[in-house]
Amino acid sequence: MAGGSAADFELGLLQGFAFACRSGCALCCYASPAVTPAERARLVQIRPELPVGPEEDGFALLPTRPNGGACVLLRGDRCTAHAARPFPCRTYPLQAHVGRRLQVTLVLACPGLDLGALATWAAPGGARAGPRGFESELGALAEEGAQAPLLAWMRDASDEERRLLRRIAHHAGPEDPEEVRARLRRTPGGPDPTQQLCLPPPGEDAPLEELPVLFHGQYGRVALRSTDVETYELLGLHENGTPPERLAEIPLPEELPRLDPEAAELLGGYQRYLVDRDHLLWSTYLEMSSGRPGALSDELAANLTEATTEVLRRASVLARFGGADGDRLGAEELLAGIRAVDSELLDRPTLGRIL
Numbered sequence: 524m525a526g527g528s529a530a531d532f533e534l535g536l537l538q539g540f541a542f543a544c545r546s547g548c549a550l551c552c553y554a555s556p557a558v559t560p561a562e563r564a565r566l567v568q569i570r571p572e573l574p575v576g577p578e579e580d581g582f583a584l585l586p587t588r589p590n591g592g593a594c595v596l597l598r599g600d601r602c603t604a605h606a607a608r609p610f611p612c613r614t615y616p617l618q619a620h621v622g623r624r625l626q627v628t629l630v631l632a633c634p635g636l637d638l639g640a641l642a643t644w645a646a647p648g649g650a651r652a653g654p655r656g657f658e659s660e661l662g663a664l665a666e667e668g669a670q671a672p673l674l675a676w677m678r679d680a681s682d683e684e685r686r687l688l689r690r691i692a693h694h695a696g697p698e699d700p701e702e703v704r705a706r707l708r709r710t711p712g713g714p715d716p717t718q719q720l721c722l723p724p725p726g727e728d729a730p731l732e733e734l735p736v737l738f739h740g741q742y743g744r745v746a747l748r749s750t751d752v753e754t755y756e757l758l759g760l761h762e763n764g765t766p767p768e769r770l771a772e773i774p775l776p777e778e779l780p781r782l783d784p785e786a787a788e789l790l791g792g793y794q795r796y797l798v799d800r801d802h803l804l805w806s807t808y809l810e811m812s813s814g815r816p817g818a819l820s821d822e823l824a825a826n827l828t829e830a831t832t833e834v835l836r837r838a839s840v841l842a843r844f845g846g847a848d849g850d851r852l853g854a855e856e857l858l859a860g861i862r863a864v865d866s867e868l869l870d871r872p873t874l875g876r877i878l
């Protein structure tokens with residue numbers, strides 16, 4: 524078999540979720556999607572003047588405009604090459620992790636996703652409806668499955684994993700990753716209010732295109748930047764590359780916020796969702812291979828704690844930005860924090876590939 528097929532994709536992480544793209548959002552276009560040579564040829568037919576970066580590993584990147592602006596093909600919040608848009612644009616908010624298996628996850632930053640399914644994620648006995656609204660995105664994924672050399676990528680990823688595991692086994696011990704995940708799913712542990720900022724958004728010196736971008740109901744696309752260890756800054760972005768304006772500077776909460784019961788359920792569900800994502804496990808392995816490894820269970824739990832602590836911080840900052848005190852969060856406020864963190868987690872390097 525030369526490639527994978529649609530049936531090879533593991534879709535469990537989509538169960539219970541619904542999607543409807545929000546008109547005028549265009550959040551996913553504040554990015555530089557990778558294009559294959561075939562996609563590039565189709566795009567150049569529509570936009571002959573299209574600038575495309577140099578190729579690497581068979582892919583080139585579509586450039587964005589300066590100052591954190593949008594992809595050069597976006598005009599008035601619409602893609603000017605919609606029919607020929609590249610694969611990452613056709614599948615968003617789906618992302619596939621090519622590791623031991625082809626696991627499809629959701630990019631939870633997308634405001635077109637209804638995140639209600641998180642509340643009961645992996646709860647005992649919770650039967651779930653199938654995913655709704657992803658027909659064309661799943662269709663694009665199936666096309667890729669039929670064409671790309673996915674099985675070779677999986678073999679390479681598995682070889683690399685075995686090699687790294689041999690290297691870290693001396694320190695990490697022979698823990699079964701699935702047992703570790705099952706344990707964490709049952710008792711993921713809470714956020715750690717004493718934790719230092721390990722996952723702040725990039726700081727003042729970072730290029731604007733590296734900042735996490737969120738969709739704000741009132742201001743549209745905003746970027747989040749840490750000005751120092753005590754403050755986050757929100758910047759309003761412009762499609763055309765006009766320099767962004769500073770919308771607010773919000774001090775970090777001195778204490779982590781408390782949660783309404785519904786928000787607490789959502790946070791617990793998000794932790795279980797992260798545990799179920801292969802990406803978290805494989806990015807943890809990669810960190811362990813280059814750092815000072817502890818036991819897998821400790822490293823995975825630390826990453827989970829770090830991520831959920833930052834969800835609470837960003838949720839509190841965004842709530843303050845909206846005029847609330849940010850000390851106690853409801854469900855919608857908590858979800859804003861999840862959306863503000865999720866893309867960055869998925870951008871972390873991992874063993875395997877991201878489609």
Ligand code: SF4
Pocket residue numbers: 543544545548549550551552615616632633634635636
């Ligand atoms: S981020 Fe989601 S809702 Fe917004 S344009 Fe992209 S797919 Fe649609």
Ligand code: SF4
Pocket residue numbers: 551552553554556585594595596597601602603604605608609612
């Ligand atoms: S190619 Fe089109 S859909 Fe993709 S990021 Fe650019 S403007 Fe958006």
